[in-house]
Amino acid sequence: xxxxxxxxxxxxxxxxxxxxxxxxxxxxxxxxxxxxxxxxxxxxxxxxxxxxxxxxxxxxxxxxxxxxxxxxxxxxxxxxxxxxxxxxxxxxxxxxxxxxxxxxxxxxxxxxxxxxxxxxxxxxxxxxxxxxxxxxxxxxxxxxxxxxxxxxxxxxxxxxxxxxxxxxxxxxxxxxxxxxxxxxxxxxxxxxxxxxxxxxxxxxxxxxxxxxxxxxxxxxxxxxxxxxxxxxxxxxxxxxxxxxxxxxxxxxxxxxxxxxxxxxxxxxxxxxxxxxxxxxxxxxxx
Numbered sequence: 516x517x518x519x520x521x522x523x524x525x526x527x528x529x530x531x532x533x534x535x536x537x538x539x540x541x542x543x544x545x546x547x548x549x550x551x552x553x554x555x556x557x558x559x560x561x562x563x564x565x566x567x568x569x570x571x572x573x574x575x576x577x578x579x580x581x582x583x584x585x586x587x588x589x590x591x592x593x594x595x596x597x598x599x600x601x602x603x604x605x606x607x608x609x610x611x612x613x614x615x616x617x618x619x620x621x622x623x624x625x626x627x628x629x630x631x632x633x634x635x636x637x638x639x640x641x642x643x644x645x646x647x648x649x650x651x652x653x654x655x656x657x658x659x660x661x662x663x664x665x666x667x668x669x670x671x672x673x674x675x676x677x678x679x680x681x682x683x684x685x686x687x688x689x690x691x692x693x694x695x696x697x698x699x700x701x702x703x704x705x706x707x708x709x710x711x712x713x714x715x716x717x718x719x720x721x722x723x724x725x726x727x728x729x730x731x732x733x734x735x736x737x738x739x740x741x742x743x744x745x746x747x748x749x750x751x752x753x754x755x756x757x758x759x760x761x762x763x764x765x766x767x768x769x770x771x772x773x774x775x776x777x778x779x780x781x782x783x784x785x786x787x788x789x790x791x792x793x794x795x796x797x798x799x800x801x
Contacts, residue, residue, distance in 0.1 A: 666707025
């Protein structure tokens, strides 16, 4: 029982100590809060004085349109004798104003006029009256050559296309066409007559995935940008023998979506191909 009493006494002592500590903290917080309030009031007073002085300076500053800034002319002896000058009659004003002499047209003026306006009936009129405003030029659309015909329609048939992309012409005058979404290469005459077709969707040699560009070399080889297979395919003019160049990547000899190809006859490199790569953001001679 004595131990319990000692324990309760110890707790009471600790509570008293904590209570005094809290009281001290509260007084510290209250004093600091009062100091902050005083600082805020001082700042508000300072800002108010600054704003008041600024507005006073703006009101007292003369403007460029005030009466004091307008120069006052020195009154002449004649105007000083009378507050208002005498009114001048219209007849007196017209007598003092020289009459306008109409300008005579000269031969040099007529030479500068358009040839169509120099008729005898209007030669005596002022130049401004006879110069007519020329109408705006209109384009003669009848001189533009219209398309003679077209061929093909959407589909996968022999004479149809699905988003045809690139094309080139061989020495025979035929069109070699990338039928991109049908994943094939077709040859048509300029008149639209179907001649030959090769390819299907796939990754093997002779198969394509979205071919976009075709180029015919000087020796009539056909170079095809097999874009979604990230390679070039080369065939003869009859589309019968094919070989592939390149693979997917960003190194030399590798491609990432080749989108254009052309033959280059370079003095140092000799005959080569230049390939544009859409996703590698570069041009690569091959």
